[in-house]
Amino acid sequence: QKEVEQDPGPLSVPEGAIVSLNCTYSNSAFQYFMWYRQYSRKGPELLMYTYSSGNKEDGRFTAQVDKSSKYISLFIRDSQPSDSATYLCATPTTSGTYKYIFGTGTRLKVLA
Amino acid sequence: EPEVTQTPSHQVTQMGQEVILRCVPISNHLYFYWYRQILGQKVEFLVSFYNNEISEKSEIFDDQFSVERPDGSNFTLKIRSTKLEDSAMYFCATQWEAAPYNEQFFGPGTRLTVL
Numbered sequence: 001q002k003e004v005e006q007d008p009g010p011l012s013v014p015e016g017a018i019v020s021l022n023c024t025y026s027n028s029a030f031q032y033f034m035w036y037r038q039y040s041r042k043g044p045e046l047l048m049y050t051y052s053s054g055n056k057e058d059g060r061f062t063a064q065v066d067k068s069s070k071y072i073s074l075f076i077r078d079s080q081p082s083d084s085a086t087y088l089c090a091t092p093t094t095s096g097t098y099k100y101i102f103g104t105g106t107r108l109k110v111l112a
Numbered sequence: 113e114p115e116v117t118q119t120p121s122h123q124v125t126q127m128g129q130e131v132i133l134r135c136v137p138i139s140n141h142l143y144f145y146w147y148r149q150i151l152g153q154k155v156e157f158l159v160s161f162y163n164n165e166i167s168e169k170s171e172i173f174d175d176q177f178s179v180e181r182p183d184g185s186n187f188t189l190k191i192r193s194t195k196l197e198d199s200a201m202y203f204c205a206t207q208w209e210a211a212p213y214n215e216q217f218f219g220p221g222t223r224l225t226v227l
Contacts, residue, residue, distance in 0.1 A: 031212065032212040032213060034215075036218075041220075041221075041223075042220050042221070043116070043118075043203050043218035043219050043220045043221050044155070044203070044218045045218065046215045046216075046217075049213070049215075051213065088155065090155075092212040094212075096160075096167070096168050097143065097145075097160035097162070097167045097168045097210050098210050098211065098212045099145065099157040099160055099168060100147075100155075100157065100205075100216060101157075102154050102155040102156070103154065104153070104154050105154070105155075
């Protein structure tokens with residue numbers, strides 16, 4: 001079973017829509033969950049992260065973790081064309097150098 | 113805002129040639145990583161480096177790969193004899209402390225094309 005799975009999309013939504021991006025993970029020991037945004041031909045940049053279960057909000061973005069179902073989500077409210085990018089979920093391993101395990105990334109396009 | 117830089121942005125090489133990819137970390141960061149992303153696939157971990165030593169490496173990171181920080185600033189990834197399957201985006205990431213709650217900052221990547 002793959003450690004982190006993510007629907008690659010692409011996902012196209014109209015401007016102003018609420019976007020839901022999702023990942024599942026297999027190892028219940030994972031505690032931190034990152035969301036990175038990657039614009040075309042750029043490196044990933046951290047949007048936000050959550051620890052354990054619960055929600056975290058930052059402006060138009062909300063990250064949610066449900067540890068019981070091993071499900072992580074990123075919601076984008078009032079989506080903008082500038083949100084068009086690939087969104088990567090990632091989790092650091094629980095020991096060693098805490099290398100990241102990434103999902104495949106979901107490509108999002110917000111249409112003006 | 114401090115950032116990780118990488119050079120070159122694009123490297124084209126012939127199969128069997130050696131390539132060196134360079135990264136300049138954020139100045140107070142102590143932990144360094146290389147990841148790669150083959151087109152259409154996941155970003156995957158290659159190696160981590162701390163205190164001039166490899167801390168951890170993946171099964172991808174075989175004897176053809178090496179890393180070093182020769183001058184205390186640049187962090188390099190060398191591929192001794194490139195193969196077609198080495199074609200990918202290579203990302204350097206740096207972190208001031210290896211902890212799961214500390215962000216890894218990624219560079220813009222080097223696109224390696226092996227012909």
